[in-house]
Amino acid sequence: MLAPSNKGKHAPKTKHRLPPEPAPACLEVKGGGIEVQEFLQNTAREQRWRVGENHAFEDTWTFVRYFNSDELSRYADTNVLNEPVKFTSGKAAVLVRTSDIENGYVRVQVAVHFQGNGKSTDKVWGQPGDVWPLNSKGVLEQEMLKSLETEYKSIN
16 A cells, blocks of 8 residues: 555655765875876786776776775775665775876876675664665775885876
8 A cells, every 4th residue: 555656756765875975095106197097907916806898098097996804894894884784795986097197107196985795684664775885994095106216207
């Protein structure tokens, strides 16, 4: 009797509020944009990241990195939700943008958006969803920029 009717209704609103848009992490290093992207791609291969949806262009590299539940809690803030959730896995959409600046330096910006997969453990108010937007702790972004700092000279 109380079953919802979808006739004449707009698309449903998302069940979970999206976290605020994080500012990209940024570093300026001596080198070229493509060279820097190739270095980061090689770093991802050497560290055996589970990645997919890899797209590289002259000034951007986008990919998705997949995480198990332990990795997810290391990189994303899994405790900011309004209800307790047991996460089983997650992923991050990563955008690396490079732009040439003066004197042979390149600005590298890394933006990451996380999504966790799990179920609410709240027996009373638990929402039925199993995909949750999460805030970044900034760890992944800093790891990527730190690897650049060890290889390239940064602007002081």
